[in-house]
Amino acid sequence: MSYKDTYARWKSDPEAFWLEAARAIDWDRAPSRALDDTRAPFYSWFADGRVNACYNAVDRHVAAGRGDQVAIIHDSPVTNSVTRLTFAELQDRTARLAGALSAKGVGLGDRVVIYMPMVPEALVAMLACARIGAVHSVVFGGFAAKELAVRIDDATPKAIIAASCGIEPSQVVHYKPLLDGAIEIAAHKPEFCVILQREQERAELTPGRDHDWEAFALSAAPADCVPVPGDHPAYILYTSGTTGAPKGVVRPTAGHLVALNWTMKHIYDVAPGEVFWAASDVGWVVGHSYICYAPLIHGNTTVVFEGKPVGTPDAGTFWRVIEDHGVSVLFTAPTAFRAIKRDDPEAALLAGYDISSLRALFLAGERADPDTIHWAEDKLGVPVIDHWWQTETGYTIAGNPTGIEMLPIKHGSATVPMPGYDIRVLDEGGHEVAPGALGAIAIRLPLPPGTLSTLWNADARYEASYLTTFPGYYETGDAGLIDEDGYVHIMARTDDVINVAGHRLSTGGMEEVLAGHPDVAECAVIGVADALKGQLPLGLVCLKKGAARAHDEIAAECIAKVRAELGPVAAFRLCAVVDRLPKTRSGKILRGTMVKLADGLEVATPATIDDPTILDDIRAALAILGYPKSPT
Ligand code: COA
Numbered sequence: 001m002s003y004k005d006t007y008a009r010w011k012s013d014p015e016a017f018w019l020e021a022a023r024a025i026d027w028d029r030a031p032s033r034a035l036d037d038t039r040a041p042f043y044s045w046f047a048d049g050r051v052n053a054c055y056n057a058v059d060r061h062v063a064a065g066r067g068d069q070v071a072i073i074h075d076s077p078v079t080n081s082v083t084r085l086t087f088a089e090l091q092d093r094t095a096r097l098a099g100a101l102s103a104k105g106v107g108l109g110d111r112v113v114i115y116m117p118m119v120p121e122a123l124v125a126m127l128a129c130a131r132i133g134a135v136h137s138v139v140f141g142g143f144a145a146k147e148l149a150v151r152i153d154d155a156t157p158k159a160i161i162a163a164s165c166g167i168e169p170s171q172v173v174h175y176k177p178l179l180d181g182a183i184e185i186a187a188h189k190p191e192f193c194v195i196l197q198r199e200q201e202r203a204e205l206t207p208g209r210d211h212d213w214e215a216f217a218l219s220a221a222p223a224d225c226v227p228v229p230g231d232h233p234a235y236i237l238y239t240s241g242t243t244g245a246p247k248g249v250v251r252p253t254a255g256h257l258v259a260l261n262w263t264m265k266h267i268y269d270v271a272p273g274e275v276f277w278a279a280s281d282v283g284w285v286v287g288h289s290y291i292c293y294a295p296l297i298h299g300n301t302t303v304v305f306e307g308k309p310v311g312t313p314d315a316g317t318f319w320r321v322i323e324d325h326g327v328s329v330l331f332t333a334p335t336a337f338r339a340i341k342r343d344d345p346e347a348a349l350l351a352g353y354d355i356s357s358l359r360a361l362f363l364a365g366e367r368a369d370p371d372t373i374h375w376a377e378d379k380l381g382v383p384v385i386d387h388w389w390q391t392e393t394g395y396t397i398a399g400n401p402t403g404i405e406m407l408p409i410k411h412g413s414a415t416v417p418m419p420g421y422d423i424r425v426l427d428e429g430g431h432e433v434a435p436g437a438l439g440a441i442a443i444r445l446p447l448p449p450g451t452l453s454t455l456w457n458a459d460a461r462y463e464a465s466y467l468t469t470f471p472g473y474y475e476t477g478d479a480g481l482i483d484e485d486g487y488v489h490i491m492a493r494t495d496d497v498i499n500v501a502g503h504r505l506s507t508g509g510m511e512e513v514l515a516g517h518p519d520v521a522e523c524a525v526i527g528v529a530d531a532l533k534g535q536l537p538l539g540l541v542c543l544k545k546g547a548a549r550a551h552d553e554i555a556a557e558c559i560a561k562v563r564a565e566l567g568p569v570a571a572f573r574l575c576a577v578v579d580r581l582p583k584t585r586s587g588k589i590l591r592g593t594m595v596k597l598a599d600g601l602e603v604a605t606p607a608t609i610d611d612p613t614i615l616d617d618i619r620a621a622l623a624i625l626g627y628p629k630s631p632t
């Protein structure tokens with residue numbers, strides 16, 4: 001069946017389409033129907049089914065006689081080790097941790113925060129929660145204590161599972177002090193913590209609160225899988241929005257199992273037993289969906305890679321991992337390939353490796369620039385496939401369904417809407433624009449199974465953030481176009497979200513931190529183009545009257561403040577003091593104009609600007625920071 005036929009089949013009978021896809025999942029009680037729209041615009045999928053995510057990701061493969069197949073390969077150039085866990089071993093570890101959590105009173109619906117680096121135990125922790133119906137919330141290790149505290153206060157976890165440390169090429173990340181700091185800041189206190197002691201650093205445990213993972217997991221009887229209702233939350237994953245308050249995306253269990261399983265064959269075209277590698281981090285949605293759940297549910301071997309595309313030890317690391325583990329499909333962010341290309345422009349290091357197992361490279365997380373795609377195609381000799389999705393959706397909105405039909409690739413386009421997604425491009429008034437015209441990208445409701453059902457404890461914010469601007473649609477926050485061939489092109493965000501090395505960050509959140517500096521009266525953070533990371537944040541601050549200290553000193557303090565409060569992942573290193581910010585007569589800061597100035601694009605003085613001479617001051621401040629890089 002062609003892509004067109006498959007898409008048409010979904011569109012003509014979504015209920016039948018998704019019920020058929022649901023048959024590939026093992027149910028404790030099969031759902032009688034797919035969609036429940038009685039609470040629209042809040043939709044649920046497979047709500048009357050009963051199912052367990054861990055059973056589908058682990059136990060069912062053991063039951064089917066595949067317990068000896070490797071489930072997880074942990075490849076860690078930063079600790080110089082490779083370890084493998086079979087499905088049977090994964091079942092044992094998961095059941096024991098789940099049993100211990102359960103013995104400490106963690107049960108259905110209780111939240112558990114997981115703050116861990118790229119170690120297999122991070123997946124064990126996620127699956128152990130799923131096993132007993134607890135709701136995990138993984139927090140990315142690059143976030144500082146204060147950001148972790150915000151998430152603890154929102155999710156109010158009964159327990160936190162963390163590691164003693166993470167290993168970044170430049171430093172050992174001391175997770176335990178960050179965790180202690182976060183618990184101190186947070187108003188909500190977890191009942192207990194479980195700490196994985198790593199060889200590289202043993203953390204001091206807080207008596208009465210902290211448990212050593214090994215002893216803790218050994219202490220209890222293994223737990224069985226607890227079937228949960230189809231719409232029971234599997235996890236909460238916080239993501240950046242317009243303000244500093246992160247949005248807690250809620251992922252219901254059954255839809256996520258059905259949809260992710262479907263994507264493995266139809267989008268990535270892998271068969272059970274093959275090795276799938278998503279080079280991302282468990283702290284992001286790509287990690288949730290394609291390091292942990294989808295490959296395991298589908299019976300694939302997943303690679304947990306604790307390293308970077310370059311510098312661990314060199315730009316040949318990816319090729320080595322592909323060869324050593326026989327990777328069939330690699331999924332990463334374009335920035336990883338930009339880093340490899342920068343360090344090894346001719347891909348000379350490839351010569352030492354056999355990467356013939358690789359069938360395709362998938363890219364997502366940020367716009368895939370045609371240069372990088374060309375380079376990867378040329379050097380790897382396999383299709384390089386861009387696909388577009390978001391934390392909110394959990395999997396591809398627009399992509400190339402290679403397991404159905406490999407569609408012609410157009411560089412700069414994420415290809416076509418996946419079944420389940422009715423994508424429209426709208427103007428400000430909510431009217432559809434002509435093919436090829438730019439507009440806001442929206443998806444007709446309901447969203448398919450596997451997407452978010454709401455924001456944690458924030459139904460009103462969910463409606464206001466996504467469902468209000470265009471009634472009847474989900475607002476993606478992305479702008480772009482659909483061309484004459486139906487190909488989707490994602491061009492930019494319509495909000496204050498920027499994408500730094502594939503990491504989604506809020507400029508509004510950074511502005512909130514800067515505004516907290518005692519000398520700062522007002523500020524703006526913009527995303528400027530960067531050849532490696534796609535975008536970088538750049539802050540411009542105006543000082544309070546009487547702030548007489550050296551500007552350099554204040555800018556340095558601002559940079560340190562963002563690193564301390566948001567974390568190193570913000571990559572906030574560009575900051576300057578200016579006298580005033582350009583504004584419209586109604587007082588709106590002209591951030592878009594400043595982005596153009598920084599990117600060296602032509603800027604027509606906005607008709608609404610309060611005082612055009614301010615733009616000269618901004619140009620001068622940007623020049624000191626080295627922007628624009630290449631003026632046009
Ligand atoms: N825990 C703690 N700190 C982390 C971290 C983690 N999991 N991940 C990143 N950091 C730190 C880095 O060490 C760095 O710290 P520094 O300022 O002290 O050097 C900082 O956060 C910024 O990290 P990053 O933006 O990743 O830049 P980098 O210079 O370390 O690496 C790349 C650049 C391109 C190699 C890297 O970003 C990369 O591998 N990107 C792949 C993209 C990706 O996986 N995206 C996920 C979504 S699919």
Ligand code: AMP
Nearest residue numbers: 364365366367387388389390391490504
């Ligand atoms: P995240 O929620 O972190 O996955 O980030 C989602 C955002 O990243 C999207 O809303 C887009 O702005 C951007 N993005 C993700 N994938 C792509 C892609 N293939 N092309 C362009 N932008 C993308």
